[in-house]
Amino acid sequence: SQQGEEDPQALSIQEGENATMNCSYKTSINNLQWYRQNSGRGLVHLILIRSNEREKHSGRLRVTLDTSKKSSSLLITASRAADTASYFCALISSGSARQLTFGSGTQLTVLP
Amino acid sequence: NAGVMQNPRHLVRRRGQEARLRCSPVKGHSHVYWYRQLPEEGLKFMVYLQKENIIDESGMPKERFSAEFPKEGPSILRIQQVVRGDSAAYFCASSPIGEETQYFGPGTRLLVL
Numbered sequence: 001s002q003q004g005e006e007d008p009q010a011l012s013i014q015e016g017e018n019a020t021m022n023c024s025y026k027t028s029i030n031n032l033q034w035y036r037q038n039s040g041r042g043l044v045h046l047i048l049i050r051s052n053e054r055e056k057h058s059g060r061l062r063v064t065l066d067t068s069k070k071s072s073s074l075l076i077t078a079s080r081a082a083d084t085a086s087y088f089c090a091l092i093s094s095g096s097a098r099q100l101t102f103g104s105g106t107q108l109t110v111l112p
Numbered sequence: 113n114a115g116v117m118q119n120p121r122h123l124v125r126r127r128g129q130e131a132r133l134r135c136s137p138v139k140g141h142s143h144v145y146w147y148r149q150l151p152e153e154g155l156k157f158m159v160y161l162q163k164e165n166i167i168d169e170s171g172m173p174k175e176r177f178s179a180e181f182p183k184e185g186p187s188i189l190r191i192q193q194v195v196r197g198d199s200a201a202y203f204c205a206s207s208p209i210g211e212e213t214q215y216f217g218p219g220t221r222l223l224v225l
Contacts (some may be wrong), residue, residue, distance in 0.1 A: 102156070
């Protein structure tokens, strides 16, 4: 399966702590993206990292990509209750026609 | 700036009826994608369209499902003779030429009774 697999499936932390979510995949990729979904809502794009990049930052988000291990991680620093959501990695495989292949997601709960 | 718009947001159909889901991409975006999300799962790709062309429909069920993106008007995902297993959230996304980030709409939640 080309699908990304997130780990852990669920994560519960206290406000102010850091949250780390991991994504593993099996194919060669053009890029890997992280999305966030609040319960019952649409997806919001967080960050895109290309296959030739190793790390990217956006505000409190830090994404790493290790193509040799076929894995990526999303770190949210100084978490807030409003960060509670499901987080999905999605990848565009090399040679695919731009379709995103999503993992099953990590449900993050940040307790106030 | 209006994002991707989908309507209806909620749709209830009885088995055997037709469901028509509409998606208006971000203004200026020429690429449209449809995804389906079952409860507690990630999104599954269905179809990728450009204006008047289906580029990739590898994720579409072979029967009852069709999609179009006409020269004028929204993209339509059509499900004929719906069954209970079609109950899901259907998301549309769009992107401009040359950009790989996809911008998602709020989804249409289809319930088949």
